[in-house]
Amino acid sequence: MKVHEYQAKEVFGKYGIPIPKGRVAKSVDEVIAISKEVGIPCVIKSQVHVGGRGKAGGIKIAKNEQEVKEYAEKILGMEIKGLIVKKVLVASAIDIANEAYLGIINDRTVQKTVVMACKEGGVEIEEVAKKKPEAIHKVYVDPLVGMLPHKAREVGFFLYEDVKTAFACAQITEKLYKLFVELDSSLAEINPLVVTTDGDLIALDAKLNFDDNGLYRHPDVESLRDRESEDENELLAREQDLSYVSLSGNIGCVVNGAGLAMATMDLVKHFGGEPANFLDIGGSSSPEKVKNALSILLKDPNVKVIFFNIFGGITRCDDVANGIIQAKKELTIKQPIVARLTGTNEDKGMEILREAGLIFAQTMDEGAKKAIELLG
Amino acid sequence: MSILVNNDTKLVVQGITGRDGSFHTGQMLKYGTKVVAGVTPGKGGQKVEGVPVFNSVEQAVKKTGANTAILFVPAKFSVGAVYEAIDAGVKLIVCISEGIPTIDMIKIMAYLEDKDCRLVGPNSPGIVSSGQAKVGILPGHIFKPGRVGVISRSGTLTYEIVDHITKSGLGQSTCIGIGGDPVIGTKFIDCLDLFNQDGATEAVVVVGEIGGRDEQDAAQWVKKNMKKPVFGFIAGKTAPADKRMGHAGAIISGTAGTAAEKIEVFKKCGIEVGETPAEVAGLVKRALS
Numbered sequence: 001m002k003v004h005e006y007q008a009k010e011v012f013g014k015y016g017i018p019i020p021k022g023r024v025a026k027s028v029d030e031v032i033a034i035s036k037e038v039g040i041p042c043v044i045k046s047q048v049h050v051g052g053r054g055k056a057g058g059i060k061i062a063k064n065e066q067e068v069k070e071y072a073e074k075i076l077g078m079e080i081k082g083l084i085v086k087k088v089l090v091a092s093a094i095d096i097a098n099e100a101y102l103g104i105i106n107d108r109t110v111q112k113t114v115v116m117a118c119k120e121g122g123v124e125i126e127e128v129a130k131k132k133p134e135a136i137h138k139v140y141v142d143p144l145v146g147m148l149p150h151k152a153r154e155v156g157f158f159l160y161e162d163v164k165t166a167f168a169c170a171q172i173t174e175k176l177y178k179l180f181v182e183l184d185s186s187l188a189e190i191n192p193l194v195v196t197t198d199g200d201l202i203a204l205d206a207k208l209n210f211d212d213n214g215l216y217r218h219p220d221v222e223s224l225r226d227r228e229s230e231d232e233n234e235l236l237a238r239e240q241d242l243s244y245v246s247l248s249g250n251i252g253c254v255v256n257g258a259g260l261a262m263a264t265m266d267l268v269k270h271f272g273g274e275p276a277n278f279l280d281i282g283g284s285s286s287p288e289k290v291k292n293a294l295s296i297l298l299k300d301p302n303v304k305v306i307f308f309n310i311f312g313g314i315t316r317c318d319d320v321a322n323g324i325i326q327a328k329k330e331l332t333i334k335q336p337i338v339a340r341l342t343g344t345n346e347d348k349g350m351e352i353l354r355e356a357g358l359i360f361a362q363t364m365d366e367g368a369k370k371a372i373e374l375l376g
Numbered sequence: 377m378s379i380l381v382n383n384d385t386k387l388v389v390q391g392i393t394g395r396d397g398s399f400h401t402g403q404m405l406k407y408g409t410k411v412v413a414g415v416t417p418g419k420g421g422q423k424v425e426g427v428p429v430f431n432s433v434e435q436a437v438k439k440t441g442a443n444t445a446i447l448f449v450p451a452k453f454s455v456g457a458v459y460e461a462i463d464a465g466v467k468l469i470v471c472i473s474e475g476i477p478t479i480d481m482i483k484i485m486a487y488l489e490d491k492d493c494r495l496v497g498p499n500s501p502g503i504v505s506s507g508q509a510k511v512g513i514l515p516g517h518i519f520k521p522g523r524v525g526v527i528s529r530s531g532t533l534t535y536e537i538v539d540h541i542t543k544s545g546l547g548q549s550t551c552i553g554i555g556g557d558p559v560i561g562t563k564f565i566d567c568l569d570l571f572n573q574d575g576a577t578e579a580v581v582v583v584g585e586i587g588g589r590d591e592q593d594a595a596q597w598v599k600k601n602m603k604k605p606v607f608g609f610i611a612g613k614t615a616p617a618d619k620r621m622g623h624a625g626a627i628i629s630g631t632a633g634t635a636a637e638k639i640e641v642f643k644k645c646g647i648e649v650g651e652t653p654a655e656v657a658g659l660v661k662r663a664l665s
Contacts, residue, residue, distance in 0.1 A: 106478050108558040108588045108625070111485045126630045143483045184477050213557075213624055214477035216452065243622040247614070258556060258622025259530020259585055262611035266635075267652055269614045278615070280622040283513075283531075311532040311539075313501070313515045314396075343515055343535065364536065365654055 001210045003224045004047040006089040008206035015179045017172055017190075018202045022091025031072035032065075034090040040064060041093040044071045046078070046085040049229050051124075056080045061093050083229065094204060099192035100159045101125060102173065104180045106211075107140070113180065115139040115147075115173060117155050121192025147177040160195070168201040169193070183221055184214025233296050240292045242281060249274025251371050252303035252335070254293050256281050256315040264309045267364060273372040276303045283314045290323020295331055306335050307371040309364050312343025319345075321352035328356060336374050340367035377576035378505035378550040379525070379567070380468060380496070381409075381444065385509045388413040388433060388442035388466065390449055390457050392424045396472075397448035400513055401425050407510040412440040433464035444468040446502065446511050451475035454498065458484055462493050470511050471497030471561070478624075481559040488561070495561025499623065501531035501553035512553065514538075522547020524660055525571040527564055528583035529556050530623065533611055533653065537583055540657030546664060549576040556623030558587070564594035572602055579605045579660055582647070584638055586612035587626045591638045595645035605663050608642045608649045609656045610635045 003011075006024040013019055021038045024047065025031045035042045046058030053059050058080050060071040078085050099121025107114045117137045118128055128135055137158040139151050152173040156166035172193070180188045187209040194204040215222050227235060237244035243258065247265070251273050255261035258280045265275035277300065281293050297303055310320050320341060327333065340361040341349045350360070359374070361367035387404070391397040392414025402425045405411050411427050413436035420431035430436040433445060445461040447454050447470070454473035461469045462484075476498045488495060496503060502512010507521040514531075518539045524546055528534040534553055541548060552567050554560055564582060571577045580602075584591035591610065598606050613635040615621050617628045628634050642649050648663075650656030 106482060106559065108478075109590070109593065111482055111559050113479070113482060126632065143479070143486045181479055184479055186478065211478050211624075212620065213451070213475045214479065216475075217477075245616070245619045245621060247616065255532075257530060257532030258626060259528070259533030259583070259611050260536055262585060262615060262621055262626070263533050263536070263609075263653060265614045266611060270651060275614055278619075278621050311535045313532060313535055314513055315532075342539075343518075363654070365652060 001212055001215060001225060002049050003208050003210070004049070004087070004226060005045065005206055006047055006087070007224045008208035009203070011179065011183070011208060012203055012206050015175045017175050018200065019206065020091040020094055020202060020204065022089055024087050025090050026087055028069060028072040028076060031088060031090050032068055035062065035068045038090060038092040040068060042068065043091050043093050044068070044075055045089040045091070046075050046080060047087040047089055048080050048083040048085055050081045050083060053080060058085060086228065094194060094202060095197040096194050097197045098195040101191050102155070102176065102193045103187065103189040103191065104176055105187050110140060112140045113143060115141065115155055115177065117159050119159060121194065125191070141177065146181070147174050149174070165195060165199070165201060172201060183218055184211045185209065186211045233299055237296050240289070242279065242289065242293055242296070244296055245278040246300065247275055247277050248302070249276045250302045250304040250375065252276045252297040252300065252306040253309065254279050254281060254290070254297065254306065255309045256283070256285060256311065260309065260311060264307070264364060264368070267368045268307070268371065271368050271372055273368065273375070276300055285315045285319055285323070287319055287323035287326050290320050291327040291330065294327040294333065298331060298333065304335060305371045305374045306337045307367055308337065308339040308341065309367055310341045310343070312341070312345060316345045317341040317343060317349030318352060321349035324358070325352060325356060338367050338371045338374070340364055377574050378508060379570040379574050380550060380552065381503050381505050381509040381511045383508050385444050385511065386410050386412045386440065386442045387511060388415060388436045388440070388445045389427070390415045390433065390445055390447045390461065392416055392427065392429055392448070393419050393422065394448055398424050400448060401427060403516065404510050407516040409509045409511060413442050433460045433466070437464045437466060442466060444470070444511060446470040447473055449473055455480045455484065458495065459487065462488060462491055467493055469493065469495045470500060470502050471495060472500060472502060472513060474499040476557065478559050481557065485559065485561065496552065497555040497561060499557045500555035501534065503550065503552045504548070505550045506548045514551065514553070518542055519551065520547035522549065523576065523578040523664060524548050525574070525577040525580040526551040526583065527567040527580065528553050529585050529625070530583065530611065534583055536653045537581060537609065537656055540654050541581070541660060544657050544661040546661060549574060556625050558625040563590050565597045568594060568597060568602060568606070572604065577604065579607065579664055581656060581660060582606060582608045584608065584610045585623070585626050586615050586621065586628050586635050587633045589633065592641045595641045595647055598647060599645035606647045607656055607659050608647045609653060610638045610642070610649065
């Protein structure tokens with residue numbers, strides 16, 4: 001789960017990581033009021049879940065009252081990569097002497113949490129990792145002892161020669177690690193970490209992502225979710241314990257299991273079609289779940305054909321079949337349904353569906369081809 | 377022969393009195409697995425499918441000599457259950473649970489470092505050594521004893537490919553679902569190494585998906601060390617970037633971990649890649665005929 005910069009900074013503040021003074025605003029009037037609190041010049045930053053906000057004109061420094069109003073009007077409501085800006089962060093402008101990068105992630109290959117530091121700030125760290133990996137200093141943490149003081153100082157002394165600044169950085173590193181572990185973060189990034197002209201260290205930008213699997217124990221983090229910025233159908237699916245990702249094609253796919261769901265999308269594409277979605281109905285799928293899955297698919301106006309690809313293991317084909325029957329009764333389904341059901345209780349499932357007017361397929365290859373043919 | 381589980385496997389089922397635990401205990405017994413004990417704290421003394429239930433894994437191991445544990449425990453409690461199994465001294469733990477936070481897995485992996493114990497999963501469908509033992513939730517009827525080793529990050533996609541292999545007339549030595557999470561106890565390379573030494577295995581199928589670089593690392597390992605032909609399939613060619621595709625580990629981060637990248641490394645390292653699940657089985661069939 002992603003949160004906005006202003007939310008990440010609020011979390012940073014709670015953990016004692018220095019951040020510029022500022023608050024979030026939803027209207028031009030609020031921007032003007034906050035600018036008076038934090039002082040002008042101030043920076044107005046769009047809060048949307050995409051990178052490249054600055055290049056798109058979504059971050060501006062206002063040097064006087066007139067510019068505050070002008071930029072607020074311009075940024076609020078603007079569109080960045082398809083997303084409408086509904087909130088901006090208004091913060092005091094900082095005089096920058098030096099920029100660096102500090103980030104923490106879980107390294108899935110090494111299977112440890114790693115702190116990454118880079119003397120260049122404001123960079124795309126993945127790009128640096130590819131082009132100049134030696135520029136990134138990595139400190140792996142033993143999870144059973146946590147962030148040791150000398151490891152944190154290693155980060156500080158890598159980034160800064162000045163002892164006071166290095167120590168301040170070590171403190172920020174310890175706090176960022178504490179936050180990362182305590183809140184089940186999956187990315188905690190300060191980019192850039194800035195030394196001000198007064199010699200202070202401050203997190204000019206903040207990015208926090210959270211491990212979805214850890215959210216159950218952090219209702220306070222879950223409450224930061226910006227529901228407006230997420231795909232409506234994806235949200236609905238999550239609430240119903242379904243895994244759904246919207247795509248741009250016209251063949252709706254209903255599959256049990258994530259791997260098979262991906263393979264089904266790929267197969268549709270392989271035979272020349274375009275999948276409308278990824279949808280995993282999960283393991284022990286009740287008829288209710290199948291009906292819910294269909295009702296989500298039907299909200300996508302692009303879906304012209306529906307393709308069921310079920311390999312029964314824990315999932316029983318008769319449950320899926322009953323779900324389809326129930327959905328046909330309760331929902332208006334105009335699209336043809338191609339069904340490939342195999343595995344546990346396959347015969348019972350086929351028996352239930354015999355009179356339901358579906359198009360059957362023996363294999364997933366045959367199912368994908370039939371679905372494509374039906375598009376005409 | 378086979379790897380990881382076989383006729384000598386003595387299984388303890390953690391969470392045996394739950395809905396999934398009791399159902400799959402029955403299924404595993406039916407397959408022929410020696411399920412010797414169950415554990416549900418507070419329910420010691422009961423029986424499930426004729427299997428005695430204990431209050432702790434330690435007791436179960438002492439009384440029955442169990443050497444392998446499988447967990448049917450909700451994610452919230454499965455972290456504690458994994459530590460319990462490690463401390464009880466079992467040699468293999470299979471974790472079916474989905475939804476364990478990554479940081480908890482990182483701690484478990486550090487705890488396991490100096491222990492003589494292997495963890496498979498989490499978010500794994502389990503392991504089947506055809507005709508010998510099934511430790512997991514995979515549907516037993518699709519497997520047939522044979523010469524092909526299968527390693528996969530997913531569940532039903534594995535069944536799909538195993539089914540094709542069986543229908544082509546071949547069978548499987550062992551099939552392992554290593555799990556769809558980003559941090560897992562046993563990786564592709566660990567399994568390839570075991571299959572490389574296994575007399576019963578003549579070819580291996582690696583079923584990967586988007587996210588991470590375990591497939592790429594495995595391919596490099598194959599090029600250097602593998603004495604048997606390896607075939608591959610990668611799911612998620614049509615997956616968009618930065619979207620989690622069901623599995624916690626199935627996510628393209630920016631431009632890293634795409635299917636195209638993995639397929640390219642496979643091909644460079646001499647691993648033939650099937651375009652579809654059916655095609656992978658065809659490649660194996662041709663090679664072993």
